Amino acid sequence: MIWFDAALEQDVGAEPLRRGLSTLLEVNCDAVKLVHDITEMRSDDPATCLVDSRSGEAFSQIISIYLTIPIPERGILDGASRLAKLLQVRLLLADDESQDPYAFILVSTAGSMTKVEVDAEELDLNNRYTQWQFSQHVTAQSLAARPEPDKSHQPGLVRRPDPDPDKPAAPAPRD
Secondary structure, three states: OOOEEEEEEOOOOHHHHHHHHHHOOOOHHHHHEEEEEHHHHOOOOOOEEEEEEEOOOOOOOEEEEEEEEOOOOOOHHHHHHHHHHHHHOEEEEOOOOOOOOOOOEEEOOEEEOOEEEOOHHHHHHOOOOOEEEEEEEOHHHHHOOOOOOOOOOOOOEEEEEOOOOOOOOOOOOOO
């Protein structure tokens, strides 16, 4: 069963990814298999991470985590937060609470979460997560309880993420 998908801000090597996942899932490193094609997956592996490294650009390494062991009780958001801390890389997750296909959750290396909007054209035409509209800072506990972000975005505010999403974002320059 698939647990979750994430786009990693930078490519993470096979061994750090395997160690991070084994720590997160509390299993032996040998129990985590990394594959690059879905046909390489085996149904008897406790945890499999399907890795798709596309272009080397930010957020172009996509991971899909499949488990045959019980899914961790704390849930996807807690797992993604812990994985970002373990790998020391920001993660981008689909915002499953939103009906907006361009709504995502940016998880910092400190584990904090911010709702973001990705640039629709870049995602649809180039399969790239390159530009963002910061919607709101959230925590794993409050994410489901918060209302949908305001979708009346002002033009000119879509931009690349700040290096540190834990600090307030400055507005993008206007043309």
